[in-house]
Amino acid sequence: xxxxxxxxxxxxxxxxxxxxxxxxxxxxxxxxxxxxxxxxxxxxxxxxxxxxxxxxxxxxxxxxxxxxxxxxxxxxxxxxxxxxxxxxxxxxxxxxxxxxxxxxxxxxxxxxxxxxxxxxxxxxxxxxxxxxxxxxxxxxxxxxxxxxxxxxxxxxxxxxxxxxxxxxxxxxxxxxxxxxxxxxxxxxxxxxxxxxxxxxxxxxxxxxxxxxxxxxxxxxxxxxxxxxxxxxxxxxxxxxxxxxxxxxxxxxxxxxxxxxxxxxxxxxxxx
Amino acid sequence: xxxxxxxxxxxxxxxxxxxxxxxxxxxxxxxxxxxxxxxxxxxxxxxxxxxxxxxxxxxxxxxxxxxxxxxxxxxxxxxxxxxxxxxxxxxxxxxxxxxxxxxxxxxxxxxxxxxxxxxxxxxxxxxxxxxxxxxxxxxxxxxxxxxxxxxxxxxxxxxxxxxxxxxxxxxxxxxxxxxxxxxxxxxxxxxxxxxxxxxxxxxxxxxxxxxxxxxxxxxxxxxxxxxxxxxxxxxxxxxxxxxxxxxxxxxxxxxxxxxxxxxxxxxxxxxxxxxxxxxxxxxxxxxxxxxxxxxxxxxxxxxxxxxxxxxxxxxxxxxxxxxxxxxxxxxxxxxxxxxxxxxxxxxxxxxxxxxxxxxxxxxxxxxxxxxxxxxxxxxxxxx
Amino acid sequence: xxxxxxxxxxxxxxxxxxxxxxxxxxxxxxxxxxxxxxxxxxxxxxxxxxxxxxxxxxxxxxxxxxxxxxxxxxxxxxxxxxxxxxxxxxxxxxxxxxxxxxxxxxxxxxxxxxxxxxxxxxxxxxxxxxxxxxxxxxxxxxxxxxxxxxxxx
Numbered sequence: 001x002x003x004x005x006x007x008x009x010x011x012x013x014x015x016x017x018x019x020x021x022x023x024x025x026x027x028x029x030x031x032x033x034x035x036x037x038x039x040x041x042x043x044x045x046x047x048x049x050x051x052x053x054x055x056x057x058x059x060x061x062x063x064x065x066x067x068x069x070x071x072x073x074x075x076x077x078x079x080x081x082x083x084x085x086x087x088x089x090x091x092x093x094x095x096x097x098x099x100x101x102x103x104x105x106x107x108x109x110x111x112x113x114x115x116x117x118x119x120x121x122x123x124x125x126x127x128x129x130x131x132x133x134x135x136x137x138x139x140x141x142x143x144x145x146x147x148x149x150x151x152x153x154x155x156x157x158x159x160x161x162x163x164x165x166x167x168x169x170x171x172x173x174x175x176x177x178x179x180x181x182x183x184x185x186x187x188x189x190x191x192x193x194x195x196x197x198x199x200x201x202x203x204x205x206x207x208x209x210x211x212x213x214x215x216x217x218x219x220x221x222x223x224x225x226x227x228x229x230x231x232x233x234x235x236x237x238x239x240x241x242x243x244x245x246x247x248x249x250x251x252x253x254x255x256x257x258x259x260x261x262x263x264x265x266x267x268x269x270x271x
Numbered sequence: 272x273x274x275x276x277x278x279x280x281x282x283x284x285x286x287x288x289x290x291x292x293x294x295x296x297x298x299x300x301x302x303x304x305x306x307x308x309x310x311x312x313x314x315x316x317x318x319x320x321x322x323x324x325x326x327x328x329x330x331x332x333x334x335x336x337x338x339x340x341x342x343x344x345x346x347x348x349x350x351x352x353x354x355x356x357x358x359x360x361x362x363x364x365x366x367x368x369x370x371x372x373x374x375x376x377x378x379x380x381x382x383x384x385x386x387x388x389x390x391x392x393x394x395x396x397x398x399x400x401x402x403x404x405x406x407x408x409x410x411x412x413x414x415x416x417x418x419x420x421x422x423x424x425x426x427x428x429x430x431x432x433x434x435x436x437x438x439x440x441x442x443x444x445x446x447x448x449x450x451x452x453x454x455x456x457x458x459x460x461x462x463x464x465x466x467x468x469x470x471x472x473x474x475x476x477x478x479x480x481x482x483x484x485x486x487x488x489x490x491x492x493x494x495x496x497x498x499x500x501x502x503x504x505x506x507x508x509x510x511x512x513x514x515x516x517x518x519x520x521x522x523x524x525x526x527x528x529x530x531x532x533x534x535x536x537x538x539x540x541x542x543x544x545x546x547x548x549x550x551x552x553x554x555x556x557x558x559x560x561x562x563x564x565x566x567x568x569x570x571x572x573x574x575x576x577x578x579x580x581x582x583x584x585x586x587x588x589x590x591x592x593x594x595x596x597x598x599x600x601x602x603x604x605x606x607x608x609x610x611x612x613x614x615x616x617x618x619x620x621x622x623x624x625x626x627x628x629x630x631x632x633x634x635x636x637x638x639x640x641x642x643x644x645x646x647x648x649x650x651x652x653x654x
Numbered sequence: 655x656x657x658x659x660x661x662x663x664x665x666x667x668x669x670x671x672x673x674x675x676x677x678x679x680x681x682x683x684x685x686x687x688x689x690x691x692x693x694x695x696x697x698x699x700x701x702x703x704x705x706x707x708x709x710x711x712x713x714x715x716x717x718x719x720x721x722x723x724x725x726x727x728x729x730x731x732x733x734x735x736x737x738x739x740x741x742x743x744x745x746x747x748x749x750x751x752x753x754x755x756x757x758x759x760x761x762x763x764x765x766x767x768x769x770x771x772x773x774x775x776x777x778x779x780x781x782x783x784x785x786x787x788x789x790x791x792x793x794x795x796x797x798x799x800x801x802x803x804x805x806x807x
Binding site: 017071112113114141142143147168170171172173174176177178179180181182184185189203204206207210 | 711713714721722723724725726727728730732753754790793794797798800801802803804805806
């Protein structure tokens with residue numbers, strides 16, 4: 001598979017090291033359909049290619065959105081691009097969040113740090129059919145107040161009266177009046193019905209591990225918990241072998257995985 | 272004109288005619304030849320290039336060539352090479368890109384030689400089929416593998432010698448060849464030097480047009496069967512494959528992994544010589560101007576620290592975890608992923624391991640103290 | 655108008671406490687409220703009460719010279735503020751400030767310590783309630799220390 005040219009149509013700084021890019025397909029111009037939870041391989045000319053979750057609205061296929069954190073050469077390069085620049089896109093790859101399976105249940109989105117980005121498409125989809133779900137919760141843990149993504153959107157969602165949003169930071173700064181503490185604390189106090197809830201978790205693996213423990217303590221079954229796993233990826237199509245996690249290839253059996261299916265492997269160190 | 276399924280007998284001259292016919296038809300003919308004190312796969316032109324009169328002595332961490340008393344052309348087991356170096360090359364340029372006013376443009380190369388493989392063993396045929404499953408039968412198809420695979424002509428050989436580290440019988444992958452070839456040979460050395468040749472495909476039949484052959488008689492076929500039967504009795508190793516997937520998947524914390532970790536150098540030799548290992552990496556490179564870029568695909572090994580690198584560190588940090596990954600992938604996870612074992616019992620990983628680690632022995636050791644049902648935080652029950 | 659017994663009984667921290675113990679504890683209790691910005695406790699002061707939060711949010715703060723106070727944790731409805739009252743030298747290790755309007759029930763530490771000495775069963779019950787809170791806060795603190803959302807090294 002060869003990267004397709006996409007052009008940057010807008011660029012928004014989310015935090016000190018995170019940028020959201022909106023892309024439009026190049027000359028062939030086809031709309032880009034994807035499912036929430038899927039990712040693309042983004043190619044920066046001559047530098048490299050990295051997997052980045054799609055963070056936009058599946059209902060807007062003419063605008064492909066990615067939120068990128070600068071942690072290495074390629075990601076920093078992508079964050080340094082300007083409107084009009086071209087990048088290569090391969091995808092979409094991977095499995096999707098269980099938005100349809102969650103119909104009728106309470107939905108609990110638990111995001112840690114940059115993990116809010118891969119969840120956002122699912123949040124959009126759930127909110128677009130809000131009446132078909134029970135209570136909807138967004139529990140979000142960030143490093144500090146300056147690391148909170150999509151602030152304007154969070155405030156818009158808060159103004160809706162049908163979404164419970166609880167945000168906490170690990171480290172506070174002087175003007176933060178919200179919660180300080182880890183995301184597991186807010187999982188403990190969120191008012192969802194454990195017997196009728198579907199949880200979708202995304203964030204650093206330690207955070208997902210502790211969050212799952214907190215959800216299970218609340219009585220949520222492992223078949224109702226979904227996580228987005230991450231591993232080193234090179235090809236994204238099941239050939240290079242890098243993304244293996246036990247018998248699963250994260251690129252095609254994931255990244256979204258139902259926890260009961262990976263529970264055995266998840267608890268083994270260095271798998 | 273021969274037909275698929277026909278069995279004939281050819282002699283050395285006939286084999287020479289076959290190789291010439293393949294070359295004349297534009298094939299790059301590759302087969303076993305002696306180089307640097309090993310039998311490797313390289314370009315060959317005639318039977319004179321084959322390792323006549325050579326055999327090999329293999330054991331854990333040991334490989335030596337030895338002279339035979341006869342003129343056998345295929346009197347040895349497998350060497351460090353496998354056919355994956357041709358079908359799934361160590362280095363492939365995936366595409367080139369060039370910057371322009373609008374951004375950049377990508378161009379895919381699509382040339383590939385067509386290969387004729389001479390002397391493909393049964394274990395290797397199985398290995399090729401296993402890689403076919405990976406690259407051709409999944410949700411995505413590898414075009415580089417496809418073009419080489421589709422054009423490859425396979426002349427198989429049933430083994431007349433069992434290698435010191437061979438265990439194809441345990442894995443159900445040999446020593447007799449059972450399909451997946453254009454032509455298959457069995458070398459007969461009982462006072463003569465003939466080959467029983469079976470035609471596997473129409474392409475194989477067509478290639479026999481310029482090759483002198485006589486129909487195989489009952490005694491020829493019996494002799495060929497006897498060769499295979501004798502080889503099957505002389506396997507260097509055995510592997511108990513009973514519930515091997517369950518065995519390894521429930522023993523991910525078995526103390527044996529620490530034991531093998533103390534010996535394993537994580538050199539990756541096993542992954543290089545294994546005919547089914549397929550992992551690769553990609554490199555994006557540019558020229559000095561920065562305007563021309565290439566993506567190159569290279570063989571990779573799960574034994575490297577980079578392989579599982581993410582977020583500032585390797586997931587598989589210890590050698591223990593990397594050996595465990597290789598062995599459990601090969602013998603267990605592969606079954607979940609592709610429906611078959613990833614191991615064909617060729618023994619290369621045993622022979623070419625500098626410290627002689629033997630996966631048949633590691634499996635046996637784990638099986639001996641299998642934790643069939645482990646209670647949380649408590650005593651193990653006996654298996 | 656609810657009695658102190660009723661108020662305490664409804665608070666998650668005292669859930670299931672035997673009525674006679676509720677009465678004992680209520681005997682040491684009084685209701686308070688704090689405006690946003692008011693301090694409930696101050697570092698270094700004598701730990702002579704602890705608070706059961708009924709409404710509002712409290713920031714547990716550390717004063718760091720040259721900087722505005724650092725909030726290390728926030729505590730809300732249904733939770734408690736103050737563990738140092740349990741251990742000599744009975745001094746507060748942190749500041750606790752009301753973030754918004756806070757209603758709390760304050761429990762007199764000396765009064766409660768004496769009652770626990772007299773009746774060890776009451777003491778044991780209270781310890782069993784406090785220990786999970788302390789362990790949970792330790793767990794949370796460790797996760798904060800791990801800086802899981804920080805840049806990968």
